[in-house]
Amino acid sequence: MEYNEKTIQAKQKMAQHRREFSCREVDEYSDDPRLPPGQHIVNNWPVLDLGYKPDVKLEDWKLTVDGLVTNPITWNWDEYQAQPQQPFTSDFHCVTSWSQFDMEWLGVSFRHLLSVVQPKPEAKYVLFESYDDYTTNLPLSVCNDDDVFLVHTWNHRPLTRNHGGPVRMIIPKRYAWKGAKWIKKISFAQKDQKGFWEVRGYSNTALPWENDRHG
Ligand SMILES: Nc1nc2c(c(=O)[nH]1)N[C@H]1C(S)=C(S)[C@@H](COP(=O)(O)O)O[C@H]1N2
Ligand SMILES: [Mo]
Numbered sequence: 001m002e003y004n005e006k007t008i009q010a011k012q013k014m015a016q017h018r019r020e021f022s023c024r025e026v027d028e029y030s031d032d033p034r035l036p037p038g039q040h041i042v043n044n045w046p047v048l049d050l051g052y053k054p055d056v057k058l059e060d061w062k063l064t065v066d067g068l069v070t071n072p073i074t075w076n077w078d079e080y081q082a083q084p085q086q087p088f089t090s091d092f093h094c095v096t097s098w099s100q101f102d103m104e105w106l107g108v109s110f111r112h113l114l115s116v117v118q119p120k121p122e123a124k125y126v127l128f129e130s131y132d133d134y135t136t137n138l139p140l141s142v143c144n145d146d147d148v149f150l151v152h153t154w155n156h157r158p159l160t161r162n163h164g165g166p167v168r169m170i171i172p173k174r175y176a177w178k179g180a181k182w183i184k185k186i187s188f189a190q191k192d193q194k195g196f197w198e199v200r201g202y203s204n205t206a207l208p209w210e211n212d213r214h215g
Pocket of ligand 2: 096
């Protein structure tokens with residue numbers, strides 16, 4: 001995997017030195033009550049990743065869900081498409097300080113996925129893994145929400161490769177690094193396992209409304 005090591009190291013340094021990811025002063029509040037502290041609005045949906053964008057063809061894409069679940073699954077594209085598809089709209093907050101409002105998505109809800117795989121009572125944490133080997137983690141209680149989705153469509157068009165197509169996670173109540181692009185695997189576990197940015201000093205909780213950017 002050919003990552004952009006320079007960018008990764010720069011971001012890791014920012015997190016470790018608790019710099020504000022070049023965001024605005026936190027007391028520089030905008031009038032918009034929808035904008036979390038330190039964020040500004042964009043309308044061009046920037047692309048952020050590790051510098052390697054996997055080219056996953058629809059016919060090759062598979063999603064495996066395993067670990068502490070009663071009914072582990074692997075869906076191919078047709079099986080994923082056969083699940084209930086739900087449209088929804090959310091705001092998108094990146095830790096590097098931009099937010100974009102009213103992103104229109106179409107996809108399968110995480111709650112539907114939970115109803116299919118049925119996590120065991122011991123399952124407390126979720127680890128997301130992607131086709132670029134990126135990982136990120138969250139408590140199951142955070143993922144078990146009505147606005148968490150595996151999406152394949154943005155603003156009525158197929159999600160592009162740049163933005164994580166064929167399928168990516170959207171978790172609107174967390175900074176966007178918690179939403180894995182090019183999703184490949186979701187595993188349920190009893191213990192928390194930190195993901196790519198979490199081990200490099202980003203916050204484990206990632207709450208935009210609390211300006212919760214580094215660990
Ligand atoms: N697989 C994968 N998912 C990822 C990333 C990544 O590098 N690889 N970057 C994360 C980060 S840091 C951000 S801000 C968002 C950016 O999504 P976008 O490029 O669609 O704006 O994706 C997140 N999901
Ligand atoms: Mo990010």
